[in-house]
Amino acid sequence: MSEKKRRQGETGPSPTGKKSRPSSRAEELRKQLKPDADILASLRKMCAASQSSSSASKTLTLSDLNLSSACREVSDRDNASVQLSIERAALDAALSILSSRGFSFDIPSRSSSNQLYVPELDRIVLRNKTSSRPFASLSTVRKATITARVLSLVYAVIRRNIHVTKRDLFYTDVKLFQDQTQSDAVLDDVSCMLGCTRSSLHVVASEKGVVVGRLVFYDDGDRIDCTKMGIGGKAIPPNIDRVSDLESDALFILLVEKDAAFMRLAEDRFYNRFPCIIVTAKGQPDVATRLFLKRMKSELKLPVLALVDSDPYGLKILSVYMCGSKNMSYDSSNLTTPDIKWLGVRPSDLDKYQVPEQCRLPMTDQDVKAGKDLLEEDFVKRNEGWVKELETMVRTRQKAEIQALSSFGFQYLTEVYLPLKMQQKDWL
Amino acid sequence: MSEKKRRQGETGPSPTGKKSRPSSRAEELRKQLKPDADILASLRKMCAASQSSSSASKTLTLSDLNLSSACREVSDRDNASVQLSIERAALDAALSILSSRGFSFDIPSRSSSNQLYVPELDRIVLRNKTSSRPFASLSTVRKATITARVLSLVYAVIRRNIHVTKRDLFYTDVKLFQDQTQSDAVLDDVSCMLGCTRSSLHVVASEKGVVVGRLVFYDDGDRIDCTKMGIGGKAIPPNIDRVSDLESDALFILLVEKDAAFMRLAEDRFYNRFPCIIVTAKGQPDVATRLFLKRMKSELKLPVLALVDSDPYGLKILSVYMCGSKNMSYDSSNLTTPDIKWLGVRPSDLDKYQVPEQCRLPMTDQDVKAGKDLLEEDFVKRNEGWVKELETMVRTRQKAEIQALSSFGFQYLTEVYLPLKMQQKDWL
Numbered sequence: 001m002s003e004k005k006r007r008q009g010e011t012g013p014s015p016t017g018k019k020s021r022p023s024s025r026a027e028e029l030r031k032q033l034k035p036d037a038d039i040l041a042s043l044r045k046m047c048a049a050s051q052s053s054s055s056a057s058k059t060l061t062l063s064d065l066n067l068s069s070a071c072r073e074v075s076d077r078d079n080a081s082v083q084l085s086i087e088r089a090a091l092d093a094a095l096s097i098l099s100s101r102g103f104s105f106d107i108p109s110r111s112s113s114n115q116l117y118v119p120e121l122d123r124i125v126l127r128n129k130t131s132s133r134p135f136a137s138l139s140t141v142r143k144a145t146i147t148a149r150v151l152s153l154v155y156a157v158i159r160r161n162i163h164v165t166k167r168d169l170f171y172t173d174v175k176l177f178q179d180q181t182q183s184d185a186v187l188d189d190v191s192c193m194l195g196c197t198r199s200s201l202h203v204v205a206s207e208k209g210v211v212v213g214r215l216v217f218y219d220d221g222d223r224i225d226c227t228k229m230g231i232g233g234k235a236i237p238p239n240i241d242r243v244s245d246l247e248s249d250a251l252f253i254l255l256v257e258k259d260a261a262f263m264r265l266a267e268d269r270f271y272n273r274f275p276c277i278i279v280t281a282k283g284q285p286d287v288a289t290r291l292f293l294k295r296m297k298s299e300l301k302l303p304v305l306a307l308v309d310s311d312p313y314g315l316k317i318l319s320v321y322m323c324g325s326k327n328m329s330y331d332s333s334n335l336t337t338p339d340i341k342w343l344g345v346r347p348s349d350l351d352k353y354q355v356p357e358q359c360r361l362p363m364t365d366q367d368v369k370a371g372k373d374l375l376e377e378d379f380v381k382r383n384e385g386w387v388k389e390l391e392t393m394v395r396t397r398q399k400a401e402i403q404a405l406s407s408f409g410f411q412y413l414t415e416v417y418l419p420l421k422m423q424q425k426d427w428l
Numbered sequence: 429m430s431e432k433k434r435r436q437g438e439t440g441p442s443p444t445g446k447k448s449r450p451s452s453r454a455e456e457l458r459k460q461l462k463p464d465a466d467i468l469a470s471l472r473k474m475c476a477a478s479q480s481s482s483s484a485s486k487t488l489t490l491s492d493l494n495l496s497s498a499c500r501e502v503s504d505r506d507n508a509s510v511q512l513s514i515e516r517a518a519l520d521a522a523l524s525i526l527s528s529r530g531f532s533f534d535i536p537s538r539s540s541s542n543q544l545y546v547p548e549l550d551r552i553v554l555r556n557k558t559s560s561r562p563f564a565s566l567s568t569v570r571k572a573t574i575t576a577r578v579l580s581l582v583y584a585v586i587r588r589n590i591h592v593t594k595r596d597l598f599y600t601d602v603k604l605f606q607d608q609t610q611s612d613a614v615l616d617d618v619s620c621m622l623g624c625t626r627s628s629l630h631v632v633a634s635e636k637g638v639v640v641g642r643l644v645f646y647d648d649g650d651r652i653d654c655t656k657m658g659i660g661g662k663a664i665p666p667n668i669d670r671v672s673d674l675e676s677d678a679l680f681i682l683l684v685e686k687d688a689a690f691m692r693l694a695e696d697r698f699y700n701r702f703p704c705i706i707v708t709a710k711g712q713p714d715v716a717t718r719l720f721l722k723r724m725k726s727e728l729k730l731p732v733l734a735l736v737d738s739d740p741y742g743l744k745i746l747s748v749y750m751c752g753s754k755n756m757s758y759d760s761s762n763l764t765t766p767d768i769k770w771l772g773v774r775p776s777d778l779d780k781y782q783v784p785e786q787c788r789l790p791m792t793d794q795d796v797k798a799g800k801d802l803l804e805e806d807f808v809k810r811n812e813g814w815v816k817e818l819e820t821m822v823r824t825r826q827k828a829e830i831q832a833l834s835s836f837g838f839q840y841l842t843e844v845y846l847p848l849k850m851q852q853k854d855w856l
Binding site: 156157163173206210222224229233234235237238239267359407409 | 634646649837
């Protein structure tokens, strides 16, 4: 059916009123499209290269690097091992108390002065500075108590093998925590202290993302075939540790900023024409979607191509996927997916595809400032192509949404723009 | 597994620290719980009653009522019939032009003076006032042109049998529409004019909701079994007209305000213990979730029980599901689900379940005002129980979130609170 629909779109009469408002450039580009078999052949090569390079060169980890200052990262750990760590912490405290020394927690500092950008890894990590949190001190007694309480709550959650939200955690002892920022902050402390991810502590964020396409996985034991998820797609589960056995015959992962573009791709079953997995967090990426993308990328070893708005905000979203956010830098290796390719919509696309003037939006001063700030970021500077695109954006002071492509017809995105991008390997 | 987990939760040692912080009321309530078989028997009776009453008494429609002023509603219509209506409108315009009378659209007024609350239907509808929109008038030429353009765009979308968003529609002719509020407003006009829903025009909103539990349906031809959707659940599709063949052995629909509560219910597979369908729009209900709920309720004839925060905002969310929002009143019969029962968390629950003081939040003056405003609303006044609860809320000036129940243990919601509500048929 999707095949039929597509052909009709390519060659049939266009009822979108294009005849009366001809867009010669759009037609011209449509004619440049080669047969799908050719495009697929080149995509297969790219995919194979990506898989062999990731299996040949072992992924660099923090321990492979000889860093002058020791650094700290957390990792995913199983229930038994986290349980053991908490028991050990409790035992240490008890022994310390019994030997009349009181007790104290050693908490890694998460302040920006203790953060470090590691270019080889392309992400932010924590240096090794810690601070002591003694119970027998007026200034730290509250935080030490909260830390002990959070440890005991997390222990209970893990023993029951359930998952809870930060909000649930807060509500179990409102009297002590007072407000949620306090329990949230200590939860991050505990995560660093035990050296495990927040997912390993079974404290999860709410879900926002959806996935559709050539992916099969298990969600809490249920087999999910994402080619059979209709147009709505499968909601990405909040508990990544219940996700297992990912399988795919896709050639790439298409990361989409927005819901509307996702819907277009899902309805047109784009993944049947070009085997891919389509994923979106519907705007600002949430933790669950970032974990899911990371998981797909590392287990399936597929290239990731990103489709975002042509504005500074679109790039910022990419940066969160790639480098993480600063306040969770201790967990960056589990949350970040380096090496995402910027497929589009890029500032240079606006002229290349002759997006009409009235579909481009003028950038505000704030937008321009955000663009200039991005030019100073390491993850941008590393990629010459990105720098050029951003400079174009700031110079022309023009931005555009993915939907601006609808001006050439509602299915232009899936019928011409993306296939042509694939054919020309037009990503940076 | 869910069975095992639950038993452990009920009788096993509680590792959530409840021993050290006893909550005698919580334990007392837990002991009041009867065996599941008893509760299920009474739920089955309720469900059967709901199904026989809805099949015996035909649902009241606007045409059944003898209203003094004629009223207008839109309905779902198939592609062919919408296409025909648009062709007829175009033909009328052409004939009118050929007979030298120019052309004009007759547009139903959507202003509040043309709205009417119909108590028998428990929803807002439009009166029959229309206004003329002639092309040959300076004050309406722009709107008449936009109307013609939207008609032609919608026609194209329907002929291709695809779905687009409002944003897509706007971008096809930015020069004419200038900003999206203009094309959006005319889209609503066109919907009223043709007498069909916005879904029938194939213009859809983005999706936000998720569903899990005892429901099987088809999303664009793919069979979706919502008991096999893991913890993440199935994303509710934006295009309700591609949803078909709903089947269910559930006894009720559990409508949940928040994501976190949904996650708890999904992880504990609550629907295996009490057969139900669990659905959430993650806050403010979107059109897709409202359509989906309406669809489930009318096809499966199941009672709907709502679990929302105990605050004015929670009730407002219920009102949107039940009575619709004012600016889409012309479409209220397709979007609204009357007869939703308020299960909890209700103001009276705070004392009944002895929710600790520190888990209740003081209401702001604005909250209190919102509560008082709700007391004036028709949908509240109709239900004596609701009035009493709201009066309690406003008097005590206390509110509480669903998560406040976590103070008795993370699984208190699924293990005690909800089962007890079912057992006691405690809804209004």
